[in-house]
Every structure is written in C-alpha cells, then in structure tokens.
Amino acid sequence: AQTVTQSQPEMSVQEAETVTLSCTYDTSENNYYLFWYKQPPSRQMILVIRQEAYKQQNATENRFSVNFQKAAKSFSLKISDSQLGDTAMYFCAFIIFNDYKLSFGAGTTVTVRA
C-alpha cells in the first residue's frame, strides 16, 4: 500500500511571502504521478500541480512550483508571492501509473495573513 505523509498540519505566511509545504511518500513502484490539490473554505478540490515521476524537471504552474526528489521520495510545494486567496487546505496525493487508487496525505492548512 502507498502512504503519503504531510508533516505540517498548519502553516501561516505573510501576504507576498513564500511558503513551502512538505510531502513524503512511500512506494516500491517506479512509475507514478504526484499531485497537489487545494481545498479552500468553499470545500472544492482544485488541482494545483501535477508531476510525473519519470520527469526530472520540476513542475511549475504560475506561482506554484514543486521540488521533486525521487530518491528521497519527497514532493514539496512552494507557493511564491502568497495571496489571500491561497488560504486553503493543501493535499498531496499519489497514484501509480495505470492504477485507479489515489492516495492522499492528511493535508496542511495554509493561512495567508494580510
């Protein structure tokens, strides 16, 4: 079974600053995908960024970027120039290539302060 660990239950950041969320996972598979989802107070689950394990280049999406360290099984999310609208719970998730079961971490609540 795959496990995903988010060790930071809560984080707070000043508007316009940078915050980094950690995620580690455990798998014996070599080919898989990693995701970060955002869940604002509205409860929607919104895909933030996706990383394919076979790609060495870290994924970026506007102000969001990841640091993917395959050997260390680490997948951190960096939010640059934080905005009030970034306040949300962030979930790291993992799925094996061609599988159907998406495994989630417990989530990190990010609060952006004005």
Added chain:
Amino acid sequence: NAGVTQTPKFQVLKTGQSMTLQCAQDMNHNSMYWYRQDPGMGLRLIYYSASEGTTDKGEVPNGYNVSRLNKREFSLRLESAAPSQTSVYFCASTGLDRSGSNQPQHFGDGTRLSIL
C-alpha cells in the same frame, strides 16, 4: 460544462436510516470514485468504478454500497446509517490521457452528511 455534480449538498439523518448520494459527470469519463473526508485524515477512497459495469472496494468500504448506473452516474448508498459515517463525501471522475494513464481526478463539491 457542469463537470461533476453531487446531490444533495447537505443531509442530516438519524441512526439506522438509509440514504443514497447521487453523482453525475458530463465529461465522458470512464472512471468514477467515492471518497470520504474526515478531519486530520485527508480523503479516503470508499469505492471506485474503473469503467461502466465494474465496481471495486477502496480503503474504507464497510457500511456502503455503490451502483454504476451508466457511464455518467455513480451512486453511493448507506443502508443503515451510523454516527461513524458522519463525514463529507466527495465524488470524482477521471478519463485517460494519450499515454493511457488516468488523468487527474475531477471532484464534485461534496456532500456534508451528519448522522445523529
């Protein structure tokens, strides 16, 4: 384009009552999923349907049943609700990308279910 639609959005039940949560997607996705979200535990997979006509258990299937009614619809049923099933329930769907792997899952807005 509605995406994934869940009904109802909120529901309160008494212990022992039955309830069906409905989910429909309009993206022609093959696979559909039901999750529950509890504080401090992220989302946990209850059941999924890889394709029309198939269903499989996820991580926490006990106390639930599902029906893949057609390609668009995937329902979750609680036959005899228990307080431990108080949770937020999410439906999701996904299709295949060019490599044949599942695309990222699209989620509905969730159903908040309280069982007294």
